[in-house]
Amino acid sequence: MAGPNDDLEARVSALESQMRLVRADAAAARVLAGGADRDVSAFATKLDAHTRALNALRETQLEQGVALSGLTQRVDGLTQRVDGLEREMRQGFAMTATGMARITELLEGIAGSQPD
DSSP states (O other): OOOHHHHHHHHHHHHHHHHHHHHHHHHHHHHHHHHHHHHHHHHHHHHHHHHHHHHHHHHHHHHHHHHHHHHHHHHHHHHHHHHHHHHHHHHHHHHHHHHHHHHHHHHHHHHHHSOO
């Protein structure tokens, strides 16, 4: 006949067996947690590097924007100067054409007044 001690020993043995499984599960969980921690740390390092690269790119873009703004102002100034020179050139050609037409008139007048 099984006594109270036998039942107690069976229960303790069962608990000890379960404890071995719990310890193994806890050890496996610690290994997995350590791996996850390393993965997260590596990911955070890469993310920080990407963030620094994006910030550097942003700074470069801002600098280039300022440079392009200055360049745009210079091009606008040059465009105005070229437009002014073109106007002056057209006026000069018009004056030259008018002068040449007047010279032609005078030459024709002289040629027409001379006997053949």
